[in-house]
Amino acid sequence: xxxxxxxxxDLRYTYPDGTQALRGVSLTILHGxxxxxxGANGAGKSTxxxxxxxxxxxxxxxxxxxxxxxxxxTLAQVRRSVGMVFQDPDDQLFxxxxxxxxxxxxxxxxxxxxxxxxxxxxxxxxxxxxxxxDRPPYRLSAGEKRSVAIxxxxxxxxxxxxxxxxxxxxxxxxRRQLIELLGSFRHTxxxxxxxxxxxxxxxPRTAVLQQGQIAADGAxxxxxxDDQLLGACHLERPLRLQGCPICRGQGESASA
Amino acid sequence: xxxxEASLFDLSRFDTLxxxxxxxxxxxxxxxxxxxxxxxxxxxxxDKYQVGALLPFLLYPVVLIxxxxxxLGYLASKVLAAAPFAFFxxxxxxxxxxxILVRLGPVAVTGGWLSFASILLRFVLTVTAxxxxxxxxxMYDLCRALERLGLPRAFTVQLLFLYRxxxxxxxxxxxxxxxxxxxxxxxxxxxxxxxxxxxxxxLLRTLxxxxxxxxxxxxxxxxxxxxxxxxxxxGPKDVLFLCGWIGAFALMRIYDLPAWxxxxxxxxxx
Numbered sequence: 001x002x003x004x005x006x007x008x009x010d011l012r013y014t015y016p017d018g019t020q021a022l023r024g025v026s027l028t029i030l031h032g033x034x035x036x037x038x039g040a041n042g043a044g045k046s047t048x049x050x051x052x053x054x055x056x057x058x059x060x061x062x063x064x065x066x067x068x069x070x071x072x073x074t075l076a077q078v079r080r081s082v083g084m085v086f087q088d089p090d091d092q093l094f095x096x097x098x099x100x101x102x103x104x105x106x107x108x109x110x111x112x113x114x115x116x117x118x119x120x121x122x123x124x125x126x127x128x129x130x131x132x133x134d135r136p137p138y139r140l141s142a143g144e145k146r147s148v149a150i151x152x153x154x155x156x157x158x159x160x161x162x163x164x165x166x167x168x169x170x171x172x173x174x175r176r177q178l179i180e181l182l183g184s185f186r187h188t189x190x191x192x193x194x195x196x197x198x199x200x201x202x203x204p205r206t207a208v209l210q211q212g213q214i215a216a217d218g219a220x221x222x223x224x225x226d227d228q229l230l231g232a233c234h235l236e237r238p239l240r241l242q243g244c245p246i247c248r249g250q251g252e253s254a255s256a
Numbered sequence: 257x258x259x260x261e262a263s264l265f266d267l268s269r270f271d272t273l274x275x276x277x278x279x280x281x282x283x284x285x286x287x288x289x290x291x292x293x294x295x296x297x298x299x300x301x302x303d304k305y306q307v308g309a310l311l312p313f314l315l316y317p318v319v320l321i322x323x324x325x326x327x328l329g330y331l332a333s334k335v336l337a338a339a340p341f342a343f344f345x346x347x348x349x350x351x352x353x354x355x356i357l358v359r360l361g362p363v364a365v366t367g368g369w370l371s372f373a374s375i376l377l378r379f380v381l382t383v384t385a386x387x388x389x390x391x392x393x394x395m396y397d398l399c400r401a402l403e404r405l406g407l408p409r410a411f412t413v414q415l416l417f418l419y420r421x422x423x424x425x426x427x428x429x430x431x432x433x434x435x436x437x438x439x440x441x442x443x444x445x446x447x448x449x450x451x452x453x454x455x456x457x458x459l460l461r462t463l464x465x466x467x468x469x470x471x472x473x474x475x476x477x478x479x480x481x482x483x484x485x486x487x488x489x490x491g492p493k494d495v496l497f498l499c500g501w502i503g504a505f506a507l508m509r510i511y512d513l514p515a516w517x518x519x520x521x522x523x524x525x526x
Binding site: 050053055076079080082083084086088090091092094095096097100103104105107108109134136137138139152153156 | 268271275395396399416417419420421423424465468469471472473474475476477478479483
């Protein structure tokens with residue numbers, strides 16, 4: 001379990017309707033890294049994520065997780081170590097009770113009931129949702145749903161967390177709590193997002209996708225200040241790196 | 257559509273009710289299912305002209321509602337919502353069956369009216385008992401109980417998913433409906449044709465969601481079997497509840513108590 005490296009090589013994928021979503025993506029992510037995956041709508045972020053635990057099968061190229069190539073044989077093992085948090089929590093929380101949902105993964109792993117019970121409690125406590133255990137998921141707020149969705153993945157004790165737009169639909173405080181929560185995790189993290197401020201907070205490294213290819217890959221601070229690159233990829237500086245409307249200009253000079 | 261949303265909200269009230277903590281709620285779900293089944297079988301097994309002998313059976317729903325702390329008005333409104341079905345099943349009986357069976361003083365009661373009353377009474381009894389069962393047990397425990405009683409897993413899983421995604425589906429549908437009505441300015445839009453297309457849209461969205469849900473399940477190691485945390489075992493109180501009620505139902509079924517009380521009462525008067 002010491003070297004959970006994600007290695008993607010020349011990955012290509014075309015959807016059945018002919019859309020070329022990935023056109024040769026190569027990316028290597030080391031153990032413990034947090035990487036933000038940014039890019040315009042339709043740049044291929046979600047498609048790339050779906051390859052990381054075999055929801056999609058590559059047309060060409062390969063995905064290796066922790067040294068295993070992703071094949072039908074290793075699929076179960078890989079899914080165990082890659083925890084995927086979906087964009088819409090309603091897709092992920094399909095069981096009638098929060099407790100059952102968080103227990104779903106561990107039960108499928110065939111763990112004994114006491115162990116499952118303990119993992120459920122621990123996962124819910126980690127995300128601060130212990131009091132929601134006996135509630136049905138559809139009656140939770142968006143922020144609560146997101147926390148529970150994360151708990152439902154944590155309970156499998158994955159070593160890699162993959163998230164698609166974790167901060168969407170959250171109010172500012174829920175978003176801040178999410179950022180703090182994610183910041184406290186020691187997992188290898190891959191976060192696809194449009195929330196560049198979140199990327200700045202959580203991920204020292206950023207990879208920019210543009211039309212199915214990696215347009216840039218490097219230190220988040222460098223990439224998010226490269227206006228030319230950001231413009232070409234339909235992005236812009238995170239708000240915190242933009243001029244302040246009150247002290248306009250002064251902020252610039254301070255950072256310069 | 258606002259009506260559907262409102263009734264859905266109403267539906268979720270069953271969830272709230274099922275989380276109460278009363279002696280009835282604490283009973284093992286399987287026991288409640290079996291007792292309710294026995295109740296329904298006993299009620300529907302009577303002869304079609306029976307009315308009086310059915311009355312003692314009111315005891316069971318009354319006990320469930322009062323001990324289970326259920327709001328009577330709410331349950332009654334749910335029973336009424338389903339009433340048209342029973343009403344139309346029996347409404348022509350008085351027309352076709354004109355044989356006079358009973359005389360209440362000057363009023364002659366025909367077989368048709370008796371069987372109509374009997375159908376309505378049975379309907380109220382069985383539906384109230386079923387609703388009380390759901391309200392004191394909750395959909396989730398109910399499905400689990402049915403499964404443990406031997407209902408094939410395919411059905412219980414379908415039922416659970418139906419219940420879980422009903423809320424999502426209605427929300428999606430009402431969003432579409434709202435989007436349509438906001439741009440149709442009080443007119444009917446372009447009428448039924450648009451509704452047809454919206455239904456198609458809804459189906460496609462549902463299929464998409466089904467795929468995403470399935471992907472989410474696969475990601476967490478789903479192999480086709482839904483594992484549930486087992487809990488709740490049958491205790492002495494549960495056995496007592498089950499046996500007591502089945503015994504009572506048998507007594508009420510075999511002996512026509514109201515008639516017996518009636519005879520005893522009229523016997524007192526010379």
